[in-house]
Structures are given as structure tokens and as C-alpha cells.
Amino acid sequence: xxxxxxxxxxxxxxxxxxxxxxxxxxxxxxxxxxxxxxxxxxxxxxxxxxxxxxxxxxxxxxxxxxxxxxxxxxxxxxxxxxxxxxxxxxxxxxxxxxxxxxxxxxxxxxxxxxxxxxxxxxxxxxxxxxxxxxxxxxxxxxxxxxxxxxxxxxxxxxxxxxxxxxxxxxxxxxxxxxxxxxxxxxxxxxxxxxxxxxxxxxxxxxxxxxxxxxxxxxxxxxxxxxxxxxxxxxxxxxxxxxxxxxxxxxxxxxxxxxxxxxxxxxxxxxxxxxxxxxxxxxxxxxxxxxxxxxxxxxxxxxxxxxxxxxxxxxx
Amino acid sequence: xxxxxxxxxxxxxxxxxxxxxxxxxxxxxxxxxxxxxxxxxxxxxxxxxxxxxxxxxxxxxxxxxxxxxxxxxxxxxxxxxxxxxxxxxxxxxxxxxxxxxxxxxxxxxxxxxxxxxxxxxxxxxxxxxxxxxxxxxxxxxxxxxxxxxxxxxxxxxxxxxxxxxxxxxxxxxxxxxxxxxxxxxxxxxxxxxxxxxxxxxxxxxxxxxxxxxxxxxxxxxxxxxxxxxxxxxxxxxxxxxxxxxxxxxxxxxxxxxxxxxxxxxxxxxxxxxxxxxxxxxxxxxxxxxxxxxxxxxxxxxxxxxxxxxxxxxxxxxxxxxxxxxxxxxxxxxxxxxxxxxxxxxxxxxxxxxxxxxxxxxxxxxxxxxxxxxxxxxxxxxxxxxxxxxxxxxxx
Numbered sequence: 001x002x003x004x005x006x007x008x009x010x011x012x013x014x015x016x017x018x019x020x021x022x023x024x025x026x027x028x029x030x031x032x033x034x035x036x037x038x039x040x041x042x043x044x045x046x047x048x049x050x051x052x053x054x055x056x057x058x059x060x061x062x063x064x065x066x067x068x069x070x071x072x073x074x075x076x077x078x079x080x081x082x083x084x085x086x087x088x089x090x091x092x093x094x095x096x097x098x099x100x101x102x103x104x105x106x107x108x109x110x111x112x113x114x115x116x117x118x119x120x121x122x123x124x125x126x127x128x129x130x131x132x133x134x135x136x137x138x139x140x141x142x143x144x145x146x147x148x149x150x151x152x153x154x155x156x157x158x159x160x161x162x163x164x165x166x167x168x169x170x171x172x173x174x175x176x177x178x179x180x181x182x183x184x185x186x187x188x189x190x191x192x193x194x195x196x197x198x199x200x201x202x203x204x205x206x207x208x209x210x211x212x213x214x215x216x217x218x219x220x221x222x223x224x225x226x227x228x229x230x231x232x233x234x235x236x237x238x239x240x241x242x243x244x245x246x247x248x249x250x251x252x253x254x255x256x257x258x259x260x261x262x263x264x265x266x267x268x269x270x271x272x273x274x275x276x277x278x279x280x281x282x283x284x285x286x287x288x289x290x291x292x293x294x295x296x297x298x299x300x301x302x303x304x305x306x307x308x309x310x311x312x313x314x315x
Numbered sequence: 316x317x318x319x320x321x322x323x324x325x326x327x328x329x330x331x332x333x334x335x336x337x338x339x340x341x342x343x344x345x346x347x348x349x350x351x352x353x354x355x356x357x358x359x360x361x362x363x364x365x366x367x368x369x370x371x372x373x374x375x376x377x378x379x380x381x382x383x384x385x386x387x388x389x390x391x392x393x394x395x396x397x398x399x400x401x402x403x404x405x406x407x408x409x410x411x412x413x414x415x416x417x418x419x420x421x422x423x424x425x426x427x428x429x430x431x432x433x434x435x436x437x438x439x440x441x442x443x444x445x446x447x448x449x450x451x452x453x454x455x456x457x458x459x460x461x462x463x464x465x466x467x468x469x470x471x472x473x474x475x476x477x478x479x480x481x482x483x484x485x486x487x488x489x490x491x492x493x494x495x496x497x498x499x500x501x502x503x504x505x506x507x508x509x510x511x512x513x514x515x516x517x518x519x520x521x522x523x524x525x526x527x528x529x530x531x532x533x534x535x536x537x538x539x540x541x542x543x544x545x546x547x548x549x550x551x552x553x554x555x556x557x558x559x560x561x562x563x564x565x566x567x568x569x570x571x572x573x574x575x576x577x578x579x580x581x582x583x584x585x586x587x588x589x590x591x592x593x594x595x596x597x598x599x600x601x602x603x604x605x606x607x608x609x610x611x612x613x614x615x616x617x618x619x620x621x622x623x624x625x626x627x628x629x630x631x632x633x634x635x636x637x638x639x640x641x642x643x644x645x646x647x648x649x650x651x652x653x654x655x656x657x658x659x660x661x662x663x664x665x666x667x668x669x670x671x672x673x674x675x676x677x678x679x680x681x682x683x684x685x686x687x688x689x690x691x692x693x694x695x696x697x698x699x700x701x702x703x704x705x706x707x708x709x710x
Contacts, residue, residue: 003684006597033491037321048321049490052347052432075593078486078586080677155323155350155489159357221676221707232428
């Protein structure tokens, strides 16, 4: 008997919620907590948790929250991540660009995106959808407001309640397109019930043709041992740090109006990530690392820098 | 029965501390135990708990604050993780030496390097010989329950010793699970108020921890050694009372899983043993006579009980989720202690060590599967050609 077959959990559903540190971290947690609590009402075995390795105290950093729901006891309780999600939720639309949100999904998986953009727009950024069987969009940010709080982070109790913000319509949308929980049970656990029901009603959904894709295996520990540098010491990055590429933290891109720029270089001084270089016509933005914090635009005395939504750009 | 909530190990411990109605808490943040303190801070701020909440300037200060507060007659709580635990090291021996029943929660974290917040038992196990009571929880529920059980045992007049209530960082501290939160009345019945035996009082000045002559050393240390032996009896009573009052029965020493007819078992402590149990269930479906034994009380080490229980099996694999570099046997401290406990049985029970889950890595189902395969091989051949295996490199 192979150990792989031995440990299959056929009735386990994995839900992965992608979000952004601090600004929507709480809502990501709320989605998994709301769905699992509703499932628990239905007698399911559940587990809600957050990715431990993500950096949730960094503003805008991509973060993940996870849910596991099963009719059997969950035997993979202490496996770190949802390695093959059935449902992926993207709480902030820009995450479909530059973040591998579909990594490892099961054949026929569902993707739910919080966006006012069209499904075609989102598909454009996703590229090859592989195992994805269904895509749904819901304009949750228009139905509720994100709750920004650190209450409930690091495993502490959330003193502000579950599902008061955009988690409510998102959870409603997930319930509608996947049937993972009954909407009436969801109504028993979320605070903003009106928004939850709006999400349930207004979600748009499209079925996709599943292109079966094998999952890539991770680098083995033995392989890592071979690669391990002496005493774990690594060279310090002088210009760019390939180990910490932060461009996918960005939701809005700085764009220069060269005519208004006086080349005073205030932006160059203020950029906290040294992402601005002095160019012939004004600042050049290093988009591989720019987190889109908007400080450059805020300090520009002539208003020469504007912030444009990242998804307005194809590149 | 109290109210069942889906909470993390951190919040569960905070509820335990609230229900124990502690008087003084001293905090200093470090992942992953921080959630306990942020939750307690909220409870104090919201009036759910009437306690002095002191923010220390570091872990050494944390332990020093609760040391003094406990000497002044308060029931106290503190906690830490990883290098925070080791930074406070100096204060551990004085606290047990003065017989002050301080409770410290440890949510495990790897010691540096690497600068890693993953769980390893190394941090807490470093403190194993400081005269404190110590044990691991494997679920949020057990983390709450251990908080109460440890206060009860540590404060018993026959014991009077501090306690490390340990749980695996992230796996237990951060993942939510169902927890039955007891009612205050139940806790009152289980845990009598703390009665200090030499309260600091300006009207009756006394010196705690004075400089002594070497001649005082042997009797002082022997006293601490003796009270640690009393823990067993008191712990057994506490678990019995706990079952009666709260309806949850814990074996004082170790939880056995599918051991009635098992030939080989994996022995270990903490969260990863829950995964071991899942693997045992699956292998049982295929008729394999395998089991798991999860140690609950690590200090004092229940040598006699371990010897008696493990003597029933043909081969025992000992899981160590820690780095004990250079230790006898090449595994971890659990392997070393189990082999010592089993020594008098001679060749009857084969033992082998497995070091796994370092840096906070998951001990996978497949790794446990390979451990059981190795144990079956040892049972068949009767030979232990290597006393310990480091996973996944050597097995």
C-alpha cells in the first residue's frame, strides 16, 4: 500500500482566502470563520486558521486564511497550508495579478473574486486557469466596508464580531456558487446579514472548461540540504533582494506626469523602499519592488505623481 | 458543561488564566505566545478579569516581576516563546528554589538560528531541569485544562512548585478548535484560592533567597527534589477531581491510543502526536497492530509509569521535536529518558528515536508512516542498527 493513497481525505473541502495585510486581514479571517461556523451548525468537522508564515502585520502584504470543512474528522489538522484548495477566494482584486492564487487547486475548483470588473477582465490576468472549473465575481466592497482592526490577529479573540465587513457578502457569494454551507446557517453567524444576502443574490458566475493540470511537487528537504549555504549565511543584497520581491503588494501604481515634474526629487528622498531612481525626465519607479504605498504621490509638491489602479494596466 | 467555542490555544489559555482568577500578569511580546497576552489585556480592559497587568521590559523582567508578586502572595501568570524563554533562564531556578507556584505558558518556537517562528520543543525543554512541573497540550482544550490542572498541582501544600504549561507554537497556539470553556463555579470547586507560605510583609521582614554556606546546599536541593516527587500523587488526585467536576478525563501521565493489542507504538508529546493518531487510525484499517502513546507530563518524568506502560510493546519509536545536539543516543531528550526508563527491562522492548518537525515543519502523515515501517522492521529482525533517525534525511 502506498502512503499517498492511505492518507486521502475524500470528503475534505479546503478553502483558501487571499487578502492583504492589516487592511483586509480581519475580513479574510472572517470569511473562514463565518463559513466554518456555519458548517459546524450543519454538523461538519471544521478548522479555521491563518497562514503562519505570511506577514499579516505588514500593510498590503498578500496573506492567506484557510478553512477546512469535512463530514469526517479532519486528519490533516496540523498540515500547515491548504495544499489543494477546492475554493479560492480573492478579497482584493489586484491579487489576481502577480500572486499565484490558483496554485495547487483541485480539478473543478471555484474562484470567487471581490471586484466590480467583469469576469473576462479577471480571466485576462489569471492566464492559464488549469484545473479551475468555475469563476465568480461579486462587488463586495460596494456592499460593505472592510473592517480594519488588529483585534483577533495572532490567534487572539476577535472582539469586533464576525462578518461585519466585506467578509459578509463574500461568504454569501461563496455559499451561493459552491453550496458549501446553507445561506440560512450563514445568516446565524454573520453580523451584516443584509450585505451577506446581497452577495448571495448578486454574485455572477461562469463555468469554465477544466484543463487537468498535474501539481508541481515542492523542493524536498533533501534537496534543500544540498542547497543550504554554510551556516545558513547568505550574501546581503546590495541593490535588489530577490528573496523579498514586493511588487505584488501594490494595488495602485505611481504614474508620472513629466510635464508637471520639477525634478525636486522629494519622492526619491521619501520612497521607503528606495524604489525610485533619478531619470532624465523625472523619477523612474522600480515596479518589481514598489508596494504602491503612495508616499511619493503624497509628498510631490506639484502633484506630478498620480496613483492608478494596478488592474488598469495589462503589464 | 460550559459554553463550546471555536478558539485558538492562545485564547484557550487566556480563558484558563481568567478562570483561575490570577492577581498579577506580566507580559512581553514574542510570537507565537503573544495572543495569550493580548487576549488577557483585553479581558482586563473589559473588566472580565481583575488583575494587575504589568508590561515587562523583557523576559528576564517578566519572570522577576511574577517572582516578586508570587512571593507577596499573588497568584501569577506569565509566558513566552523561543529565545524569550531562554533570555529569562536565570530566574527559573530561584522561583522553584523559593517554592513559588508561578505559572508560565510556553508556546514553542525554534531557538535562533534560524530566525524562525516555527515550533520546536527545544525552548521549553531547555528548562526541564529547573525544578518546575512541565507538560504539553496537544489541543486548545487541553491547553485550557492544563492551565487549571497545573495551578492546582503547583499550589498544593505538598508541592509548591512553578509550572511550565507548554503547547506547540502555531499548531496549538494559532489553529482554532472547539473548546468547552468551564463555568467559574466549577473552577472554584476545582482550584482553591492560593495560600502563600511565606508572604512578604513589611511588618514581618524576611529575606527570600539569601546567600548561604555550601553546607546548606545538600538539604536545600534535596528538599526541592523531594517535593517534585510529590507531584505524582497530587497530579493523580487533580486529574480525578477534574474528571468529576468538568467531565473530561485526562490520564495524569500519558494518553494511549489503540494500544490494547499494539505491537509497535510511537511515543511523543504535543501536537504532532495528533497526526500520529490519525496515521494509527488509517493503519488500523489495514489490520496493522500499531498504536500511539502521548506523554502529558514531562517533568517530573514519570519513569515508573513509562516503564510499566511501554513494557507491553515489542518496539517503541520515540519522536523528539527538538534539537538536543550531542545527546546520548543521537535522538532527543525524550528518547534518552525513555531508554533510561526501559533499561531495566533488558532486551524486551526495542527503542529507536525519530527527530522530526524541526524549524516548525509539519511532521507529515508519510513521515509517521515511514516511522512505523521502521518499527515493524525492528520488530521483525530484533535489531536496532541505529539508535536514532533524523527525518527526512535519514529515513
